[in-house]
Amino acid sequence: MNAIDKETQSEIEELLPWHAAGTLSRSDARRVEQALADDPELARRYELVRDEFGETIHLNETLGAPSAHAMEKLFDKIDAEPARKAALSLSFTARVTEFFASFSPRTLAYAGSAAAIAILLQAGIIATVLVKEKSAGGYQTASTSSNDPGVGAFTLIRFAPQATQDDVTKFLENNKLSIASGPMAGGLYKVRVSMTALPKSDLAALVKKLQENKIVGFIATTE
């Protein structure tokens, strides 16, 4: 193996922290990999970087988390804010979805939190749907209001983790469904499938049909 020239070594050495974190572009990562293979001294220094990387994560992970008080304080402040326009909140929600696509590979690799994130994502998706429905006034009939949580026929649904906001919105629209409540434990949502009570056999047939949709992870009838 041949050691690389000093100038290249310095240039590559500056990139090592980002290489360890996996945030270099593909071409830079390839250059670094090549240099590490060619230069044992650089490879030794990379081990130092990896130590720093690991201990920085360790240090941060042991810092704990804020108390529930921080969240209470925030939402008290938000409640005290002037009412927001629906358009703004929806625009923001749309933008929030963009960051889901921007997670780095290593972030996604935190498998321990992946399932929780999926449920949180769905909570966001459902919240969006609720906001949309709320601004549209919900489904209306001559005799009852769909906003009455106790009226109609219902199912419990857990959406598949890979379901996107668009998927859920289309699924609800296409099947004329609305979220009555949730998320509950296990990421379940109570979904209204009809504005009026349905015979058991009809409800079972509907559940069977909805179950075939790939974004439905779990579905069952409920009162």
Place this chain on the structure above:
Amino acid sequence: MQVLFARHHVRMYRFVLRLVRNEATAEDLISEVFLDVWRQAGKFEGRSAVSTWMLSIARFKALSALRRRPEAELDDETAERIEDEADDPETALAKKDKGALLRKALSGLSTEHREIIDLVYYHEKSVEEVAGIVGIPAATVKTRMFYARKKLSELLKEQGIDRGWP
């Protein structure tokens, strides 16, 4: 907002806590950060990750809080970081653990060096993202990171660990 809070509040808190070194202040600041996010949502242009945008706000809040902090408090904090020359049993034991010493050195870095180390290693920000958060050119990001790491080596050396670099 709950989703955004749930997703990011711990990391934001840790980022701010590492800068201000006070849990109560960090908690207050993150609620301010998320309130700003709430207020400025319409201004977010989506050209960077939400976390990058939020880290910029968090950094600004933390540094403003540090500027407001009385000097006496800063002095106390600095004093707490000064090493005792004599090794007590705990220190002697810690020396056996290189990782613990490295973490101790990471905590002993200046605010400027701590933030860049955390942004790169813990918050996984690219050179360009760090440049955007900190407000410095990309080339400066690389050199600042280099000097932060160099300082880390010096702190380790003071504790008897010679990494053979730089």
